[in-house]
Amino acid sequence: MSVAATWVAWLVASMILLLSTRNPIYLALVILLLFILGARQAKAKGQQGWVSQNLRFAGTMLALSTLINALFTHTGQTELSALPKDWLLIGGPYTLESLVYGAINGLVISALYLLFNIFNLSLSIKQITRLIPRAFRPLTVMTTISLTFFPAIQDRTHQIREAQLIRGNPMKKISDWLPILMPLLVGSLEDALLLSESMTARGFHVQAGQKQNRITLIGLILAVFAIFSGWILRLFNYPEWISLLLYTLGGATIILVLAAAGRAQNVTSLHQDEWRSRDLLAFTLLVAAGLFLIYALAAELNACFSYSIYPRLGPPEVSVIGLGLSLIPGIPILFKRHD
Amino acid sequence: MKFRLQSLIVNLVVFTLGFLSLLAPFVLPQARNPGFSSTSFPITVSLIIVLCVLLTLFEVQSTGLDNKMIAFLGVLIALNAGLRFLENAIPGPAGFSPTFFLIIIVGYTLGGRMGFLMGAMTMFVSGLITGGIGPWLPGQMITAGWVGQSAGLLHAGLKRSRWQGKPAEIILLTIFSGVWGLLYGAIMNLWFWPFLGGASGQSWHQGASLAENIGRYTAYYLATSLVWDITRAIGNVLILSLMGRSVLRIFDRFEQRFSFQIQREEAK
Numbered sequence: 311m312s313v314a315a316t317w318v319a320w321l322v323a324s325m326i327l328l329l330s331t332r333n334p335i336y337l338a339l340v341i342l343l344l345f346i347l348g349a350r351q352a353k354a355k356g357q358q359g360w361v362s363q364n365l366r367f368a369g370t371m372l373a374l375s376t377l378i379n380a381l382f383t384h385t386g387q388t389e390l391s392a393l394p395k396d397w398l399l400i401g402g403p404y405t406l407e408s409l410v411y412g413a414i415n416g417l418v419i420s421a422l423y424l425l426f427n428i429f430n431l432s433l434s435i436k437q438i439t440r441l442i443p444r445a446f447r448p449l450t451v452m453t454t455i456s457l458t459f460f461p462a463i464q465d466r467t468h469q470i471r472e473a474q475l476i477r478g479n480p481m482k483k484i485s486d487w488l489p490i491l492m493p494l495l496v497g498s499l500e501d502a503l504l505l506s507e508s509m510t511a512r513g514f515h516v517q518a519g520q521k522q523n524r525i526t527l528i529g530l531i532l533a534v535f536a537i538f539s540g541w542i543l544r545l546f547n548y549p550e551w552i553s554l555l556l557y558t559l560g561g562a563t564i565i566l567v568l569a570a571a572g573r574a575q576n577v578t579s580l581h582q583d584e585w586r587s588r589d590l591l592a593f594t595l596l597v598a599a600g601l602f603l604i605y606a607l608a609a610e611l612n613a614c615f616s617y618s619i620y621p622r623l624g625p626p627e628v629s630v631i632g633l634g635l636s637l638i639p640g641i642p643i644l645f646k647r648h649d
Numbered sequence: 650m651k652f653r654l655q656s657l658i659v660n661l662v663v664f665t666l667g668f669l670s671l672l673a674p675f676v677l678p679q680a681r682n683p684g685f686s687s688t689s690f691p692i693t694v695s696l697i698i699v700l701c702v703l704l705t706l707f708e709v710q711s712t713g714l715d716n717k718m719i720a721f722l723g724v725l726i727a728l729n730a731g732l733r734f735l736e737n738a739i740p741g742p743a744g745f746s747p748t749f750f751l752i753i754i755v756g757y758t759l760g761g762r763m764g765f766l767m768g769a770m771t772m773f774v775s776g777l778i779t780g781g782i783g784p785w786l787p788g789q790m791i792t793a794g795w796v797g798q799s800a801g802l803l804h805a806g807l808k809r810s811r812w813q814g815k816p817a818e819i820i821l822l823t824i825f826s827g828v829w830g831l832l833y834g835a836i837m838n839l840w841f842w843p844f845l846g847g848a849s850g851q852s853w854h855q856g857a858s859l860a861e862n863i864g865r866y867t868a869y870y871l872a873t874s875l876v877w878d879i880t881r882a883i884g885n886v887l888i889l890s891l892m893g894r895s896v897l898r899i900f901d902r903f904e905q906r907f908s909f910q911i912q913r914e915e916a917k
Contacts, residue, residue, distance in 0.1 A: 329692055378872070382865060400868075426783035435777050446703075448710045448719055449770065455723025456730065456774045463724075463731040484887050487747070491892060492899070494731075498724045499903045506720035506907075514716060523711035527655065530707060531662055534700045538666050541693055545677055564700070571707075 311645040313589040314437040316596065321429050323600035324639040328421050330607055331615040333626045334410075336636040337417040341368070343640030344424040350643065351431045360431075364424060371423070372416035379412025380404055387622045407619045414619070425639065432642075437583070444572030445526065451514075455505070459498070467494060522574050529567030536560035592645045599638050606631060652712045656762065659708040660798075663701040667791055670697045671839040675862050694840045698787040702769055705794065709762045717907050722767055725751060729771045730778055745884035748775070749796060749833070750896075753826050753889070756800030758900040764797025785837075792836045796829050819897075823889045830882025834874045838866075 311317070324340075331337065345361060352360030381400050386407025395401045430438075435457060442450045470490050471481065479486055540556030606613050613632040669676070671694060732747045752771060756764020769790040776782045776789075803825055812818050 325692070374873070378869065381872075382868065422784060427780065430780035430782050438777055438782065446706065446710065448714050449706055452719050452723040452726070452770060453774060453777070455720060456727040456770070457777065459724050459727035460730055460774075460778060463727050467731055484884075485891050487888075488892050488895065492895060494728065495896065495899055498728050499721070499899070502720045502724040503717075503903075503906060505724070506717040509716045509720060523707075524655070527659065527704070527708055527711065530700075530704050531659070534662065534666060534697070534704055537700060538670070538697055541670075541697065542677070545673070 311589060311592045311642050313583045313585055314433055314441060316589050316593045317429060317432050319593055319596040320642055323596050324425050326603055327638050328418060332414055333615055333617045334414055335626055335628055336632055339636045340639050341421050347643050348428045351428055368420035371420045372413060375416030376409055376412040380409045383408040386620055407623050410623055411619050443568045444575050444577055445568045447575040526567045526571040529563050533560040533563035588645050596641055603635050659704055663705050667698060667701045670694045675859060692784055695784045695787045698791050702787055702790050705765060709766050721907060726770050726774050730775045745880050747888055749885050750888045752793060752797045753800045754896055754900060756797035757804045758904055761798040761801025764801045765794040768793030768797035788837055788840050792833055819893045822893055823886050826885035826889045827882045830885040831878045834878035838874055
């Protein structure tokens with residue numbers, strides 16, 4: 311499984327799952343699957359210590375989130391200890407419920423972090439750059455220039471640093487950076503000048519101020535307003551369908567205007583992702599699972615995603631549908647990695 | 650004139666929606682309504698911020714970018730991403746980062762729009778190189794973009810004064826970079842804090858006063874970020890005060906060299 315679209319489908323489906331559940335059993339299952347998947351992807355990339363590094367992060371996040379919630383939220387019926395109520399912010403009872411709520415928050419944050427970490431691990435920089443919509447061609451060119459120049463700049467930094475060390479610059483204080491930064495900056499800007507001239511000579515030209523751009527911009531402004539309004543109306547408990555309508559309108563407008571603006575750009579795509587049968591199968595499976603997840607949420611099937619801690623802590627419920635859907639982040643484990 | 654108006658409208662929209670989304674827990678207590686899942690809060694805010702970033706980037710690329718600027722910023726962004734690696738070569742305390750220095754200088758010399766682009770794209774390219782793509786990236790991009798954009802405003806303000814080219818210019822830029830060192834952390838925490846900060850509808854009930862909410866945020870900020878941000882601010886101040894003048898001179902020289910216009914020859 312190495313096609314970018316498949317990993318995007320995996321990311322979206324897993325994110326919907328993570329955003330819709332607070333059930334600690336499902337969250338623990340998701341994190342376990344993510345660790346298995348991440349370890350496999352890291353091994354394939356030859357990265358050492360991925361599991362221990364991320365276990366440390368998840369542990370820190372869990373501890374921090376639990377501590378902060380317990381310190382500042384004094385709600386719940388199972389009192390563990392208390393500080394005088396007149397102590398600013400931290401005064402009041404410390405409850406088991408607020409501790410557990412904080413821990414669940416920590417689980418969600420850790421899972422989200424792992425999700426994106428694996429996404430970064432699974433796709434090459436080139437594949438991620440290609441995900442930038444075609445309408446942003448000048449910015450894609452800029453990103454490509456940066457990524458191309460980056461190794462050269464690192465090499466040059468290394469050379470200048472060595473030269474400075476030979477001349478007796480200890481490179482220990484911030485002021486010691488200046489003899490590195492100056493030649494690096496001047497050399498890089500000279501390169502930029504040469505590059506811009508050769509881009510012009512080769513016919514690369516950004517057309518500014520076209521009518522198409524103005525239409526795209528107006529479309530984007532309206533779409534952002536629609537999505538923002540949908541969110542605000544949802545916060546104020548307006549009927550959900552109004553928000554959904556606004557989200558759909560906004561999303562569709564963005565897709566349409568960016569597609570139209572993208573068509574106006576002449577771009578030749580070389581080295582396209584190669585779809586193999588297992589990529590197609592994984593993609594279909596992930597999209598189907600994602601759609602079923604959305605259906606389960608909309609139809610309120612007994613998936614036991616929600617888990618209420620307050621006012622008194624109780625055991626979370628578990629259902630077969632919920633357990634099944636929690637396996638979504640682990641789907642790529644079923645498929646062999648190929649490059 | 651038309652482009653300026655367009656830019657002004659886009660910036661107003663982005664600034665209003667971006668800040669309203671980030672400040673929702675303060676100005677809209679309903680943001681913590683028990684009926685609304687607090688888990689989706691940071692992601693929804695991130696989504697709106699992504700759209701705001703896209704809007705600004707599209708506006709800047711369609712009106713302010715030519716070949717020279719693409720090459721110029723492309724190379725500078727690579728350099729800035731490289732500076733993040735230089736951090737490892739010359740160890741500094743936690744929170745210290747040389748990244749903001751060039752963002753501020755670019756915004757100051759080339760204007761707010763280029764400053765925004767430099768800030769936002771630096772974070773994006775660094776994210777690509779370091780594997781840092783995630784829900785936190787839109788917040789980093791827009792905040793770093795605002796750092797560069799506000800540096801352009803500072804330049805516009807100083808243009809009319811007699812401080813340009815004098816020590817006062819560097820002193821002002823140094824203070825500006827220090828303030829942003831702290832502000833960056835405070836803004837970056839905003840999308841994340843409501844999520845981490847407590848039970849939905851319990852710790853943040855409808856009708857809670859703005860002062861109470863600010864107090865809670867302050868406590869969270871003091872406990873988790875202040876030391877980190879102070880280090881960043883001190884780092885910014887040190888770098889700008891030590892290198893600001895020399896780098897500004899180089900940028901002034903290259904700005905003149907980059908200021909030529911290539912015009913298409915009309916068919917006869």
